[in-house]
Amino acid sequence: MLYRFLFKKIDNAQLVVFRVFYGLLVMSESFGAIATGWVRKTLIEPKFTFSFIWFDWLQPLPGNGMYIYFAVMGILGFLITIGYKYRFSSLAFAFMWAGVYFMQKTSYNNHYYLFMLLAFMMAIFPAHxxxxxxxxxxxxxxxxxxxxxxxxxxxxQLFIVYTYASVAKLYGDWLDFSFMEVLLKPKKDYFLVGEILQQKWTHKVVAFYGIFFDLLIVPALLWKPTRKIAFAFSIFFHLFNSYVFRIGIFPYLSLAFTVFFFEPQTIRNIFLKTKEIVVEKVSAPSKGRNLVLGVLGIYFIIQILLPLRHHAFEDNVLWTEEGHRLSWRMMLRSRTGSIHVKVVNKETKKITYVNLNDHLTKKQGRRVSCYPDFTWQFAQYLKEHYASNGEDVQVFVTNRVKINNGKYHEFIDPKVDLASVPWKHFLHNDWICPSQMQ
Known part of the structure; x- marks a missing residue:
């Protein structure tokens, strides 16, 4: 039964049309990153780039190299759109986007992660x-x-993304609408909607809309009687997010995904203008079936378990951030912190207080002040920086962090030399102070 369902032949209009949308979005993301200054501010101006831990070797190209890098990705997006040398173009883009994703996390976004997963899927799918x-x-x-x-x-994949996003919202600050106040307060000057976004009733509507939309949208799109209504809600939801939260191409990517929920002939009539109907039939038996099932099984087991890993760590993920990334915990919290970094020469005991502005951009500094992996990585950077001048140093930090509208609390143990402790990927880093969140 499973074989018959998964390997029957269906009309490929959905995939073919999605390829065009996907290619256009690749172009928009790549060329847009250059035009808006994102590449300059994120990958060229910083003296030091916070890559994912274990990917320290993956650093931006020198000079204006990243402009060329993103221009090449934009050209690959054009080739994907027209379906030329598709296998090469789509696979090359997938690896290049993965490179961008892992080489910096100061501008981390769950949507970038989804785009990376999709890029490798599209490189495998016969969309051309x-x-x-x-x-x-x-x-x-x-x-x-x-x-x-x-x-x-x-x-x-979409069901996993949306379901985890909905469940993650079921916590105190979302349900009492206090996070909505934090999230929407910076939008008060927005044209037409700024004042509306500050209203208590708006906070309630946005909070509950977010929970129920994420939970129900995939089933609603799959069920034909609710499909058009769900599509209308999708348009409103994603255009609202695009305007209010300015989250790049993701709202339009999400709308592009809806082609997979409509009847193939409908998609073909609208976009391809052909009348041919492909009759569903079972594919001829092939040895590759078990391999496909095996790969899909392993992939989706990882996708289901990875967002749950924060339960294996001590303390609250909202406080520690351990297990937050790659888990579809989207737009859930606001972190604010203050920090003082002290460098101590092991031999002379000379103490130097570090001015973050001498090493980091303002955005990087904000991350270092309240995200533990950024703080740890900055300590490693300082250790190497001073070592290049012949000094062996210790690095201590004193910082206080608050989550959303909560109170400031001590975040990192000021007695721990962060330059000498390893980063634990799969265990709790016990130099993070216990949560005092209510």
Whole structure:
């Protein structure tokens, strides 16, 4: 039964049309990052880039190299859109985007993570076998069908993303609407809606809309009687997020995903203007089926378990941040902190207080003041910086952090030399002070 369902042939119109949207979004993200100054501010101006731990070797290209890097990604997006040299273009973009993702986390966004997963999926999927330059140049490549597991891989991935996002919102500051106040207060000067966003009733609507939209949108889109209504709610939700929260291409990517929920013939009639209907049928048996099922099984087990890993750590993830990333905990908290960094020469005992502005951008400084992995990495950076001048040093920090509208509390043990302790990926870092969140 599972084989018949996953490997039956279906119309590939959904995938082909999504490829075009995806390619356009790749172009928009890549060229837009250059035009808006994101590349300059995030990857060129900083003296030191906070990569993911274990990816310290992955640093931005020198000079204006990252402009070229993003321009190449934009060109690859164009090639994906028209379906030319698709396998190369899509795979090259996937690796290049993964490089950008892992080389910096100061501008971390869960949406970047989803985009990376999608990039590798699209490199595997046969999205170029219709309405593409590849198919035009090589007619033997053209087909109007694909196997059903391709469509359901996208749908199940979205179900995981939205479900975890909904469940994560079920905590005190979201349910009492206090986080909504924190989240929307900076938007008070927005044209037309600024004052509305400050109202208590708006906070309640946005909070509950977020929970129920994330929880119900995938089932509602799958069920034909509610599909059009769910699509209308999707348009409002994602355009609202685009305008109010300015989160780049993600709202439009989310809308593009909806093509997988409508009937293939509907998508074909609207976008491809062809009348051919592909009759669903079971694919011929092949040895690759077990491999596909095995890979999908392993992948989705990881996707289901990874967002749960924070339960294996001590203390509250909202406080420690351990297990927060890669878990679809989106737009859940605001962190604010103050920090003093003290460097002590082991030999002379000379004490130097570090001015963060001498080493970091303002945005990096804000991260260092209240995110433990940033603070630890900065300590390692200072250790190497002073070592290059022949000094062996210890690094101590005194900082206080608050979450949302809470009170400031001591965050990192000021007696611990952060330059000498290892980062624990799978265990609680006990130099993070216990949470005093109510």
């Amino acid at each position: 076998k219709d309405a593409s330059l590849d198919a035009k140049l090589n007619p033997s490549l053209r087909t109007h069908s694909m196997q059903n597991w391709i469509r359901w891989t996208i749908i199940f």
